[in-house]
Amino acid sequence: MDIVVLVKQVPNTTDVKLDKNTGNLIREGLESIMNPDDRNALEFALQIKAEYGGTITMVSMGPPQAVDVLSEAMGMGADKGLLLSDMAFAGADTWATSYTLGKAIEKIERFDLIICGRQAIDGDTAQIGPQVADFLDIPQITYVTDIETVSNKEVIVKRRLEDGHERVASQLPALLTILGGANNPRYPNIGGLLAACEENAPLAAWNAADIGVMVNDVGLAGSLTHVIKTYVPKFKRQGETLEGTTAEVVRQLIQHLGKSEGASACKAVAATCRLMADTKQEGI
Amino acid sequence: MYRSDAEQLIRKSIARFVDAEIIPNAQEYDNSKEYPKEILKKIADMGVFGIRYPKDRGGCGGNSTLFCIVCEELARGLMGLGATVAMQCLMGTNCLFIYGNEDMHEHYFLPAMKGEKFGCFCMTEPEAGSDMGAVSTRAEKTNDGWTINGMKTWVTSGPIADFYTVMCQTNPAKKIRGLEFFFIPRDTAGVSVSKPFDTLGTVTSKISEVSFTNVRIPDAFCLTRDGQGTGYLFSVLAEIRCMTAALAVGLQRAAMDDAIRYARERQAWGKPIGNYQLIQAKVANMAVNLEASKLMTYNALKMVDRKIECKNEASMAKYFATEAACSAADSCTRIYGAYGYSMEYPAQRHFRDTRFLLNGGGTHEILQTNIAKWVGL
Amino acid sequence: MTVWVETDLCDGCRRCLKACPYGAIDMKAKKAVVLDHCTSCGACIQVCKNEAMLTDVVPREIPDFTDRQGVWVFAEQRKGQLTRVSLELLGKARSLGEELGQQTAALLVGNGVSGLGETLISHGADKVFLMEHALLDVYRSEPYTIAMETVIRDHRPNILLVGATHIGRDLAPRLAHRLGVGLTADCTELTIDPGEKILLQTRPAFGGNVMATIANRYSRPQMATVRPGVMKAEEFPGHKGELVNIEISLTSEMVRTEVLDSIKEEKRAVELSSAKVIIAGGRGVGNAQGFEVLRELAAVMDGEVAGTRVAVEEGWISSDHQVGQTGVTVRPEIYIACGISGAIQHRAGMMNSRYVVAINNDPRAPIFQVADWGIVGDVTEIVPELIEQLKQGRENVIGL
Structure with a gap:
């Protein structure tokens, strides 16, 4: 069972700075981590490997320092790492990213499964998995919470829906996207981490020429969507501080809520407001 | 091809573990005073115990710097844990690693790398601490081996260890030149281990007495011979001191992190106390001392890794970093105000744990004396 | 090139x-x-x-898309029931269509679902493209992608909106890739640029700290998924529309996945993301007993209880109840923040709430800046009083 795991290095911070010209994130000075869902994806891959053998190849697109997530993955037990790194890849939307990843995976000799995280915390788009699957013309199952069985021809997984779950079988090769929290990812092994730092570690870097793409088809130039504006959301709130005794402020609050459109969806609030109104009338 | 920086990668990896698994539970571990078995299992599974041993002999292929980075990060989470792990990685296994035969490697060293067995180091005696010449635990040669008699105390991990590296006097006439190290499995007849001591700090690391009464061991268990003992001890002393310094750096960071968090949250006269300059001065001192401690510690470690003589640098680092840790823990309790006096907040734990650092790797009185001597007094 | x-x-x-x-x-x-x-x-x-x-590489030009007409919505149905977000999107599609002078259409995919056409028309669809096939009975990525691709290639719409449900977020990216078009995920705002007449798609980025407006100038249809609950469903009584049957040729060889079971879970332990009322607690709640009182309030208001990272770390509430950057993002009608200071990480998870109430004894807590109504006071006093008053109202109405 040869598995490709897609992994992304993402910034781990709430202190977000953006490039004024491109609207893209400025990554300098931010701590970078392996995208959390990708860790769950790798954990499943490692469990499958433990049971059925085979190799795990990590593929990541990113700047040179993204090699750290590949090293970390190798510390967890992945066999090989492939970093797609080229100035030309920068600023890619999901279309250009999945094209780049797809072209690279095509060059990998064989795979039975591609596993990736459901989504990355810096974009939350959840698009790369399905788009890579379509690029490679293989079936996809998204929102996977459990992998039940794997055979030469088929994988059976559990997939989360909003109101329950499905058990889905897919022919191989297939692509799965894993929901965060689906399993408990292991910590990397120190020996594995150190081995990944060595010159002869099985890590490779490919640029645009290596995967055979034109620079105009990748990165910002190859993207179909473009960020035209970014802004920090302003909170439009009433910002009213209620004053009085405890009983008074609570009463005011219920009345405000009761008058608000939508907030009256809460039955108790509506009922209490009606009661308050009735009591008032009686008083008059 | 690009490669990750090993030191950064290991630090980040261990830090993530410490932040997720240790810090949220540190208070609970400390309160329970229990030996944190499960967390040690996880640390063992990460391969930490083999960090400073070569790959072809069952280790991870790291070095002393990487080992101390791990010590620092673990101590940032919980000093007692840092102490236990440091013992297993260095003093508890190193002599066995260097001098043990293949059989001993197979049955003790390799299991220790996996965390299946624990080792520890017995040096101090009730009547012999800094003054090693006074060591009275006696090893006597017999026809087929050795007989050991004596008592060791302040043995970190004594109650949990499966084997001991014990410093014994082979020839009292030779004084410290007669000191040699012996390997003694705990299940050998005549070995007895006291109940864990009730200690002020590092309460999760178990410390006890270990006594040896007519303990008979084969000749192969004599690890150092013909005066190698003190040579061996001096050869690892620099690393032991750097390790203690790294633990002290970890404690400084923990104390500073907690102090800053509290100074931001706690309000007085309508603003966070961190806005007041006397609090700022304390935090600034902590930061400066931390920076200096790190530089001294990792500078000495670079020398250890390059096998450059650095007993002076290592002693200074241990002395400075530990004093800085005492000062940081003190400032932390002051910034916490009355809550620094409460057992429910972490400030008191840092304060208590500093006492552990003062003694391991040499008392500061001895270190100061040596430093003065080395600089020419 | x-x-x-x-x-x-x-x-x-x-x-x-x-x-x-x-x-x-x-x-x-x-x-x-x-x-x-x-x-x-x-x-x-x-x-x-x-x-x-x-x-021979030429600079990129924006193609002429004037022939692309129509604002379309994927009408997601599960077991013959339309998802709420589909109707919400139709309302939005209609207003976008009016602005562009283009028709609104719904894409209804399934098996034996033609009856839903009426609902779609009454919610604003001028046309309903109906694609029925035995292989389209239960949602699966591949046959749905093929069905959608067929109708889109033949009828060339300008805009296609999809609900950002688990199904929508599975289908939309595969379809967008198949069609070779851009896609913007999880939009919370859609407008038409007055000059360029393109769809401006606004979505939160970086855990909601930043809003990004995205344009899709180089491909059609302009595709976006939209979070449920953001747009408003509208009914257009008497609105007339047309139901158009689309032949879809599908064979079982084209479908490489099979749904073995579908298990509906009565109510998931935590349904924070769809809760109408959320009572959230932070450090100021003080202890686990404090959370019991919040649970009581939640019971009275038919809501859910949530917590900040601190509350989770303190063990007062389990981690699946955590709201914020590292937890769940919620958008209830009413969000009552009890003893929460309002760190940015927390605000990121609740800023889309319709109404925010803050109860905190520190008047300087940042939570008050993002609250509609604030009460400066002790949670342990205010919350029991709120429970008391609401209970009176509740008991006054039979059946509540």
């Missing part, structure tokens, strides 16, 4: 060879030669003194 050398002009200076970042230029007989793995990046063109490097 390629780069080539005009051999007569090349003087063999090797500048291009040094400039090429991909090692894709070689020298043969003292002339530069472009190798197969050239990426057309143009670095050689810039350094050539003799203008011997030529390219």
